[in-house]
Amino acid sequence: MVKEEKKIKELLLAGRREPADDSFTEKVLSSLPRRRGILVTVVILLCFWAGAAVCFLLLGGLPFTEWDLQPETASGAAVISSALMAMIMAGTLAYALYQAENI
Amino acid sequence: MKNEKVLISRVVLLGDREAFGRLVDAYQSPVRRFFLNMAPGDEELAKDLAQETFIKAWLKIGSFRSMSRFSTWLFRIAYNTFYDYRRTLKDSTDIDDVVSRMAVSSKDADLAMDISSALEILKVDERAAMILFYMEDQPVKKIAAIMGCPEGTVKSLLSRGRAKLSDLLRDSHYNK
Numbered sequence: 001m002v003k004e005e006k007k008i009k010e011l012l013l014a015g016r017r018e019p020a021d022d023s024f025t026e027k028v029l030s031s032l033p034r035r036r037g038i039l040v041t042v043v044i045l046l047c048f049w050a051g052a053a054v055c056f057l058l059l060g061g062l063p064f065t066e067w068d069l070q071p072e073t074a075s076g077a078a079v080i081s082s083a084l085m086a087m088i089m090a091g092t093l094a095y096a097l098y099q100a101e102n103i
Numbered sequence: 104m105k106n107e108k109v110l111i112s113r114v115v116l117l118g119d120r121e122a123f124g125r126l127v128d129a130y131q132s133p134v135r136r137f138f139l140n141m142a143p144g145d146e147e148l149a150k151d152l153a154q155e156t157f158i159k160a161w162l163k164i165g166s167f168r169s170m171s172r173f174s175t176w177l178f179r180i181a182y183n184t185f186y187d188y189r190r191t192l193k194d195s196t197d198i199d200d201v202v203s204r205m206a207v208s209s210k211d212a213d214l215a216m217d218i219s220s221a222l223e224i225l226k227v228d229e230r231a232a233m234i235l236f237y238m239e240d241q242p243v244k245k246i247a248a249i250m251g252c253p254e255g256t257v258k259s260l261l262s263r264g265r266a267k268l269s270d271l272l273r274d275s276h277y278n279k
Contacts, residue, residue, distance in 0.1 A: 004269045011221060011272070012237040024135070024150065025127045028157045029120055035162060037118035 044094045051090025054083070107173055114164050123164075127157050130174065133239055134181050140234045141185050141227070143219035152188060156181045171248060178241070178249045182231060189227065221271055225264050232260040233268075 036044075107129075113122035134156055138149035159180050167176050222230050231250060235241040243261075247254045 008268045039116040
């Protein structure tokens with residue numbers, strides 16, 4: 001039985017080819033679907049939440065009491081535009097990070 | 104592989120394609136060889152199935168747990184990919200016809216025919232166990248993890264495979 005097993009192993013190992021193909025890796029990489037890393041996803045979420053938190057604080061009245069601003073005044077408009085700016089910055093940063101994975 | 108864990112972490116955390124490319128470089132030979140022997144002789148099919156395996160690995164790498172080795176995890180995907188392929192093939196045509204055609208169309212000489220015919224007499228599970236054990240040097244425990252069955256089942260698959268190949272060898276020039 002040991003002798004037979006040796007022959008079987010010999011037969012199968014004779015067929016043990018090494019199919020190396022340099023273009024294979026490139027072919028696989030070019031066909032990979034888009035996928036974000038966990039860290040990238042977490043960072044995007046954190047950016048989004050940070051932006052949302054800033055907007056909430058700005059629009060939620062905190063600056064109005066702290067800085068004694070009135071919404072109907074020009075300063076109030078500045079607060080709203082700051083909030084919009086914060087949202088845009090957070091969104092832009094998130095988009096940049098999202099794109100960074102493909103660089 | 105030396106930096107395997109670092110590469111896997113880069114792929115999982117950052118979705119790093121370059122790191123995944125290095126993993127593909129390292130494992131493409133055993134994976135393609137596995138398919139070449141599972142579907143004897145058809146190199147194009149082996150390439151396609153190997154490509155499918157790596158794409159699945161890319162998409163599911165977040166579920167990889169480092170309790171098992173990466174090669175074991177990858178072979179499990181490869182094994183399931185072959186099973187899925189067989190299932191779709193069964194719906195449209197007879198698998199035995201296709202396997203025979205593959206063997207006949209093989210470009211290799213007598214040796215390939217010998218190995219093809221030797222592997223063809225085995226059932227798919229027996230073939231997978233024999234290939235992983237003898238060609239890929241995987242221990243029984245890991246083959247059981249790859250095939251998703253108990254170690255005892257793998258041992259009996261190997262035993263049946265050996266018995267069938269022994270019968271074949273008795274009638275062939277290998278025994279002379």
